[in-house]
Amino acid sequence: MISGQNHTAVTRFILLGLTDQADQKQLLFAVFLMICTVTLVGNLGMIDLTRASSALHTPMYFLLSVRSFLDTCNSSVFTPRLLISNLTTDRSISFTGCVVQMASVILHGTGEPALGHNGL
Structure with a gap:
């Protein structure tokens, strides 16, 4: 860095x-x-049903339960912050919270291509 320049550390978005x-916020x-x-x-029910029934212990249903798990994880990344933003006046997220949210998206997003897009 060149000394003498102004710079500000980002702490919140x-x-x-x-x-x-x-x-409208309440409706949303x-x-x-x-x-x-x-x-x-729905997703947790699919996982529970697949584990409970021995007839569903096949590779196809195993992939469906993994897909349901990934969908549950993906929907749990953004939705809580969205709900909190609609209830409160605080519309900011910390830099650390943003990094954790992005890492979660990347982590869970890497599992999607592994399952393929052949109708699952």
Whole structure:
């Protein structure tokens, strides 16, 4: 670095929401919470069903349960922060939180190509 230059360390990022209107924020919170709940119940139900039934202990259902696990992890990366942003006035995320969120996306995203895109 050249001495004498101004520089500022980034400590927080401001997240821009979908809307600034309070009534729409509550509606969006309810919709996203419902979508998140359905996603989690469906994927965790698929995993539980695959593990509980011995007839489903085949490679195809193993891949479906891994896919459900990855989908659960992926939807759990962004949704909590989105829900918090819709409930509170704090629209920022720390630099560390952003790095952790990005690392989680990369970690879980590497499993998607391994399963292939052949209809699973």
